[in-house]
Amino acid sequence: MSGYATPTCADGHERMSFGCVFAVEQWAASIEAAEIILGHSQERWQRWIVMVIALMALAFFGKGLAAVGWAVLSDTAPKNMVGLSGGVFNGIGNIAGIITPVVIGYFVASTGSFNSALWFVAAHDLIGIFGYVVLAGPFERVVIEQRIPSNDRA
Known part of the structure; x- marks a missing residue:
């Protein structure tokens, strides 16, 4: 799974991006905070609130995980074109x-419902x-090789 679960840098070392680690910590802290604030009561509305907080925390986790794209970009772009690559990446995202x-x-x-819109997002x-x-x-x-122009013009 090397190179799939964790980005592998150009120097061969594996590392997880700071954004991903931060997102996992935020998700865990949000779940703990929800349980502390609401207690372990089995009231129906409290279970719904815990579930909503858990889903929101999961959404923030996904947002942090999405930042992996920038880490991969900075590790894979040509050394003299990181800014250009970042601009193209950002433009496509926009x-x-x-x-x-x-x-x-x-x-x-057209449908009067968000169901098809949510399926659209899930498909992406x-x-x-x-x-x-x-x-x-x-x-x-x-790596982009730079050609040296020759002075031989015939």
């Missing part, structure tokens, strides 16, 4: 941030998981 609300709005307007999540687990493989820095 395009998704424009298109997704439009598509979700279309689904809600599965595509992202598939991309990282199956397609990505080990991460290595891209």
Whole structure:
């Protein structure tokens, strides 16, 4: 599983991104806080509140895990093109941030329900998981060879 569960850096060392570690800690702390605040009562509304807090904590975990893309980008981009690569990466992400609300709005307007919109988001999540687990493989820095122009002009 090396290179799949944990990003492998260009130097061959495996490490988990700070964002992922922070997200796991935040998720665990949120669950503990919910149990301390609400106690271990079996009241129905309290169980719902704990579940909502747990789901929100899981969402924050996913947000932290999404930052792994930036760690992979900084480890794989050519050394002299990290800024350009980051800009392209961010631009594509911003395009998704424009298109997704439009598509979700279309689904809600045409069906009157968020069900198809949630399936749309879930499908993109599965595509992202598939991309990282199956397609990505080990991460290595891209090396671009610079050609030296020759003075031989015939």
